[in-house]
Amino acid sequence: MFTRRYLPHYGMVLPFLLLFAVFFLYPIGSGLFYSFHDWNAATDPQFVGLKNYQDILGSRDFERAMGNLVFYIVMTVPLGIVVALGLALLVDSFTGAWSNFFRSAFFLPVILPAFLAATIWRWMYAPNFGLVNMVLGWFGYPSVNFLNDTDTMIYALIVVDIWVSAGFNMVILLAGLKGIPADLYEAARLDGASRLQQVRHVTIPMLAPVLFFVVTYGFISALQVFDVPWLLTGSSFTSYGGRRGALLFPVMDMMGRGFGSVRFGQAAAYGFILTTIIVLFTAAMFALRAWRAPK
Numbered sequence: 001m002f003t004r005r006y007l008p009h010y011g012m013v014l015p016f017l018l019l020f021a022v023f024f025l026y027p028i029g030s031g032l033f034y035s036f037h038d039w040n041a042a043t044d045p046q047f048v049g050l051k052n053y054q055d056i057l058g059s060r061d062f063e064r065a066m067g068n069l070v071f072y073i074v075m076t077v078p079l080g081i082v083v084a085l086g087l088a089l090l091v092d093s094f095t096g097a098w099s100n101f102f103r104s105a106f107f108l109p110v111i112l113p114a115f116l117a118a119t120i121w122r123w124m125y126a127p128n129f130g131l132v133n134m135v136l137g138w139f140g141y142p143s144v145n146f147l148n149d150t151d152t153m154i155y156a157l158i159v160v161d162i163w164v165s166a167g168f169n170m171v172i173l174l175a176g177l178k179g180i181p182a183d184l185y186e187a188a189r190l191d192g193a194s195r196l197q198q199v200r201h202v203t204i205p206m207l208a209p210v211l212f213f214v215v216t217y218g219f220i221s222a223l224q225v226f227d228v229p230w231l232l233t234g235s236s237f238t239s240y241g242g243r244r245g246a247l248l249f250p251v252m253d254m255m256g257r258g259f260g261s262v263r264f265g266q267a268a269a270y271g272f273i274l275t276t277i278i279v280l281f282t283a284a285m286f287a288l289r290a291w292r293a294p295k
Contacts, residue, residue: 035269040262052269065241065250072154072161072225072249077218080162084169084214089199091170092177103174107167114164118231121160122147147232153246157229164228165221169214176210177203216285223278226251236260250274 035052037045056062091102109117124131125146133143146156180203188198204211229235230252233242237260241248250270258267 031268031271034265035272037265038263039265041264042262045265048265052266053273056266056270056273061245061248061253062250064245065248065253068154068245068247069223069225069249072158073219073222075155075158076161076222077215079158080165080218081169081211081214083162084166085173087166087170088173088177089203091174103171106170109164110167112164114227115231117160117164118228121156121163122232125156148243150244150246153233153242157232157247160228160232161222161225165218169218172214173207173210176207180206212285212289216282219281219285220278223274223281224251225249226255 034045036047036049038048038052039045087102087106091099091106094102112120125133127133127143127145130146132146136142136144144152146152184202184206185198188202193201226249229242229247229249230240233240233247235241235252237256240252240256240260251274254267254270254274257263257270
């Protein structure tokens with residue numbers, strides 16, 4: 001109830017509410033408005049109803065982008081978590097300076113700017129003189145143009161993504177490992193459990209809340225993938241996704257429609273389609289966790 005007594009309290013939260021309204025609520029409302037209009041930012045918007053949504057959902061680019069995205073998520077999220085858990089277990093096995101060294105080394109790719117990470121891997125993937133092709137040459141394999149061959153492009157991206165993101169997940173999982181009581185491992189050893197059995201029956205169950213966060217965050221991040229494939233393929237707003245759209249993803253398609261084709265109404269509709277997918281997926285993850293939780 002708004003009374004003079006609580007006026008100072010409302011005054012303290014007013015700056016946040018104003019910023020929240022200007023930089024969050026207004027853009028959402030504005031985007032929703034333009035998603036039902038044909039608008040090129042130069043002329044008045046023309047109401048078209050659901051046409052923008054229909055054009056996006058019925059387009060081949062959307063179908064190709066979603067196909068790439070599903071494959072990318074199915075491959076990247078499980079592999080990334082397995083790699084991150086392995087790194088966390090490795091770092092946890094060391095103490096003192098060695099633990100700090102490996103933790104810093106594995107986390108370094110996370111803090112690299114995206115353009116620098118992409119530049120490093122474009123050099124490593126370069127045909128003939130790239131490090132990866134040099135190693136393949138030592139074993140008698142021919143040179144592969146990883147970023148221009150439609151059969152290898154998405155796999156090359158998956159490797160880069162895991163390299164970039166594994167360090168972040170490792171730190172989260174490592175914090176979870178530090179919270180597991182040592183008594184549980186001692187009891188498992190007394191029962192004759194091997195190291196692998198300890199990980200399976202002690203570590204993973206105790207890390208369930210942390211793994212839930214890592215999996216959910218990984219899926220949400222993967223649904224918004226944009227910068228690394230954009231940079232690896234040298235994309236622009238008029239030409240993006242690499243050869244035959246092998247690295248075309250929804251956010252790239254949305255940016256291309258907005259700033260390349262100047263169809264900001266379609267771009268806004270695309271954004272709401274992606275937002276709906278993310279919200280539904282997140283809700284499904286929390287519902288699944290609640291269903292699996294012990295009663």
